[in-house]
Amino acid sequence: MYARVVRFTDVNPERIAEIEKRIEESGGPPPDVASSGIKVMVDEAQGTAVVMLMFESEEDMRKSEEALDSMDSGETPGTRASIDRCEVKLDREVS
Numbered sequence: 609m610y611a612r613v614v615r616f617t618d619v620n621p622e623r624i625a626e627i628e629k630r631i632e633e634s635g636g637p638p639p640d641v642a643s644s645g646i647k648v649m650v651d652e653a654q655g656t657a658v659v660m661l662m663f664e665s666e667e668d669m670r671k672s673e674e675a676l677d678s679m680d681s682g683e684t685p686g687t688r689a690s691i692d693r694c695e696v697k698l699d700r701e702v703s
Contacts, residue, residue, distance in 0.1 A: 609644075609696040610663040612676065616686035619657040623685055624650055637661075640675040642668035648685070657685040662696070669693060 627648070637643040645662035661676070663669040681687070 610666050610669045611694045611696050612661045612669055613692040614659045615689045616657045617689045619655050619686035621652055641672040
């Protein structure tokens with residue numbers, strides 16, 4: 609499994625609410641993004657967000673890069689501060 613982790617600054621709660629609504633209504637990622645899941649973490653006090661898109665393979669992540677990099681800033685939580693492309697070495701949830 610692979611993950612693209614993007615940190616955003618200049619994030620506001622209204623923008624996050626819009627993105628949540630759009631994601632819920634769409635039922636999945638855009639056609640040119642081969643993501644298998646998404647997590648959005650927000651620190652409202654700092655006005656930052658971290659968005660983690662999951663991918664089944666490195667190839668899926670790389671094929672989605674162009675679409676993700678060219679997204680209009682109005683479709684993102686804020687200003688991109690950093691992008692990490694990672695192999696997920698451990699994914700464990702405690703119940």
